[in-house]
Amino acid sequence: MEQLSPSDLKAILHSKRANIYYLEHCRVMQKDGRVLYLTEAKYDNLYWNIPIANTTVILLGTGTSITQAAMRMLSSAGVLVGFCGGGGTPLFMGAEIEWLMPQSEYRPTEYIQGWMQFWFNEAKRLEAAKTFQQARISFIRSIWSKDKELKAEGIFYDDSIVGPQFIAFENKITQVDKVGDLLLAEASLTKQLYRYVAQKTSTPNFLRQRDDPDLPNQFLNHGNYLAYGLAACCLWVLGIPHGFAVMHGKTRRGALVFDVADLIKDAIILPWSFICAQEKMTEQQFRQQILQKFTEHQCLDFMFEQVKSIALAHGK
Structure with missing residues (x-):
């Protein structure tokens, strides 16, 4: 052969x-x-x-x-x-x-060089974190506006329940002057999204706990790790080490993986974890559904676009 x-x-x-x-x-x-x-x-x-x-x-x-x-x-x-x-x-x-990680000395150098030019400047690091969050909101708006299956579940970006939350968060992004404040605003928005999607999928009294054995929490954990896999792949291909985070804790060696994964988690993982739990899917069925949505909505492409854009734009 x-x-x-x-x-x-x-x-x-x-x-x-x-x-x-x-x-x-x-x-x-x-x-x-x-x-x-x-x-x-x-x-x-x-x-x-x-x-x-x-x-x-x-x-x-x-x-x-x-x-x-x-x-x-x-x-x-x-x-x-x-x-x-x-x-x-x-x-x-x-x-x-x-x-x-695969070993290769032929990955591009322009992105890590661009990343390093801004990363040691705290103000520029904050601007990069804000860019990530703005891209995250834009992606949610795009996916929730066009995905027919989400619409069938009554999940809409401009719903009167969460629409104002998105607007408030977008305003908050421009106002914060510390990464810690941006993290607090992001956590608050995510809680609102949990509450909204739980209501739409008849999941009363949902509480996000990573060790909870209920299906929504299990699927959120599982889906998040799939997103981490895409993020790690994106960063490896572009040659950017995982330790150079702009938002999550800089003491965690993999923090940049979390930053990049956040670009797609709320748009894809969050709603489908609840929908698949409501339909009593198996883990394999859930995984297949998530991977189908990754492909349908070109999630990995989106990650590459955003990371490359930030590396080149903020490194100037």
Whole structure:
């Protein structure tokens, strides 16, 4: 069988790749120039192909193992690998926070250089954080205005309940002069969105607690980690280390991953966690729904656009 070269494997831009995999109770290996995962059936072993050239992230859950040859091929294709618990959360320690990062010396340098030009200036860092939040609100407005399935659930950006909240937050963005105040305003808005979507999906008395076993909280955790995978992929491709956050705590090595993931979490993860919980979906069904929405609304493209724009604009 013809062997693929690393250049062949990178033919699909990361911003255009469609797949995130979560695997459990299987063995990931290289066979005949392909990456496969092996599951053990009662009477036979089953092999399944992973199209690595169209994959951004692989999450390895409980009961998994991976061979060195498979990791070499995944690295050649620029696929991030993360080790996690059951259901995709939590992420365990790998390299570069939670991810095993492919090695490449040929990533662009202009974005990290632009990022560094503003990052050490506190005022410019605040301006970058505000730009992130403005982009986040614009993305919510765009998705909630055009997604027919959200409209069917009665979720609208300009609803009389949350419309004023969005306007108030946008005004607050321009007024704050400290990152801490921006974080408080962002947390307040997110609480309002939880309350709004919980009301629309008949989820009374919802309380956001990461360790709560109820479906909405489980799905929020799961979906957030999928968003973190996209964010980590975006930053790796652009060559920006995860520690150079503009909003989340600078003492956390992965804080910039959280900043970038926030661009899409409230627009996609938040409403669909409640909708899928209301429909009593399984974790696999929820994950498929989220990945479909990531692709439909070009979430990874949006992340790339925003991070590149901030790096180049604020670094001048």
